[in-house]
Amino acid sequence: MANDRLHFGWFIPTRGDETRIGDPTAHQEPSFEHFMEVADACETAGLEYTLVPVNPTCYEAWVTCSMVAARTTKLKQLVAARPGYIVPTLMAKMIATFDQMSEGRIAVNLISTTSPADGLFYEHDERYEVMDETCEIMKLVWSNDHPVDYDGKHFKLRGAFVQPKPYQQPRPRSYIGGVSPKAREVSAKHADCHLFWGERPEEIAEIIADIRSTAEAQGRDPAEMDFGMRLQIILRETEEEAWDSAWDLISGAPDEFKQRIAAVAGGDSHANQRQQAQVSAAAADDYRIGPHLWTGISTVRAGAGTSIVGNPEQVAATLQEFIDAGCTEFCLSGYPHDQAALDFGRLVMPYFADRVGV
Numbered sequence: 001m002a003n004d005r006l007h008f009g010w011f012i013p014t015r016g017d018e019t020r021i022g023d024p025t026a027h028q029e030p031s032f033e034h035f036m037e038v039a040d041a042c043e044t045a046g047l048e049y050t051l052v053p054v055n056p057t058c059y060e061a062w063v064t065c066s067m068v069a070a071r072t073t074k075l076k077q078l079v080a081a082r083p084g085y086i087v088p089t090l091m092a093k094m095i096a097t098f099d100q101m102s103e104g105r106i107a108v109n110l111i112s113t114t115s116p117a118d119g120l121f122y123e124h125d126e127r128y129e130v131m132d133e134t135c136e137i138m139k140l141v142w143s144n145d146h147p148v149d150y151d152g153k154h155f156k157l158r159g160a161f162v163q164p165k166p167y168q169q170p171r172p173r174s175y176i177g178g179v180s181p182k183a184r185e186v187s188a189k190h191a192d193c194h195l196f197w198g199e200r201p202e203e204i205a206e207i208i209a210d211i212r213s214t215a216e217a218q219g220r221d222p223a224e225m226d227f228g229m230r231l232q233i234i235l236r237e238t239e240e241e242a243w244d245s246a247w248d249l250i251s252g253a254p255d256e257f258k259q260r261i262a263a264v265a266g267g268d269s270h271a272n273q274r275q276q277a278q279v280s281a282a283a284a285d286d287y288r289i290g291p292h293l294w295t296g297i298s299t300v301r302a303g304a305g306t307s308i309v310g311n312p313e314q315v316a317a318t319l320q321e322f323i324d325a326g327c328t329e330f331c332l333s334g335y336p337h338d339q340a341a342l343d344f345g346r347l348v349m350p351y352f353a354d355r356v357g358v
């Protein structure tokens with residue numbers, strides 16, 4: 001896309017929804033019915049896409065996205081996919097088939113995590129090699145009408161040919177997240193959009209500059225790339241209510257739940273390590289890293305824990321700080337996800353109405 005238009009997406013909680021994170025009495029079990037409540041809320045709110053994660057505790061992402069796409073008309077699906085779990089030619093076929101059948105309503109969020117529990121033992125940087133080769137192969141088979149060969153470190157193909165070709169041309173968008181040197185390198189080579197978990201806007205601007213210069217060094221026009229934030233939104237009519245809701249949201253998690261989260265977040269993900277370092281550094285400041293940026297959720301949730309907390313004007317102004325830093329995509333969530341999407345659509349989307357879309 002790589003223009004100034006803004007794109008807003010939302011998260012479907014495929015491991016269940018909650019009003020107080022980690023509190024079993026405030027947990028709503030995952031169900032297709034609730035995924036559709038969130039998806040319908042997103043369409044009503046004028047959000048462009050939903051992100052569906054991949055994780056052992058979640059419903060399976062491809063199946064969920066297919067079912068949601070079949071029941072919606074405008075909403076796009078950003079499906080999380082782990083290279084290495086699906087061989088590249090099959091992943092190319094799955095994306096292209098989805099793209100054809102939904103008439104262009106798929107993008108893919110390429111995820112570098114793998115798990116020994118699933119029988120895959122790639123090291124951190126090796127996972128990005130597998131991602132790199134997967135992207136190369138998908139581009140190759142989508143753009144060739146004849147069988148092709150490929151010789152990589154992880155994949156060797158003979159006579160590879162994939163039908164159907166994608167509906168979106170030249171291909172559906174790919175997203176990559178992460179802050180490690182290897183994530184930046186592979187993203188600079190392949191991603192249409194690089195996604196960040198929350199950091200301060202000035203830090204995001206620095207990483208964007210680094211990824212753009214890496215892209216340029218690889219011979220790619222850095223203007224082809226978009227950048228986006230994956231953030232939590234805690235939005236209320238008044239600032240005071242928003243902060244009360246923020247603290248309430250993390251008030252029900254038992255200590256052993258928090259310890260489990262800290263252990264997960266302490267893996268080899270640089271992005272997760274940065275989130276946890278941010279939490280430790282901000283603990284004495286009530287987990288605040290800016291007037292309306294809060295890392296409290298990272299005490300009870302791995303991954304995307306940074307939140308914007310405030311009234312509609314404050315939330316919009318904080319999003320604008322990330323736009324000024326170079327972001328045009330916002331992949332957001334709030335608890336519970338259907339009501340939070342409706343509130344965001346009603347109270348914040350109007351601030352960006354003339355800048356949203358293609």
Ligand SMILES: Cc1cc2nc3c(=O)[nH]c(=O)nc-3n(C[C@H](O)[C@H](O)[C@H](O)COP(=O)(O)O)c2cc1C
Nearest residue numbers: 053054111112113177178179180183230269270271
């Ligand atoms: C927006 C975003 C969404 C992500 N979604 C998932 C996910 O669904 N499942 C998962 O296992 N990891 C997910 N990740 C984790 C990344 O794939 C990756 O492991 C992480 O960013 C660490 O990368 P790094 O060590 O290169 O910084 C996500 C990361 C980002 C930024």
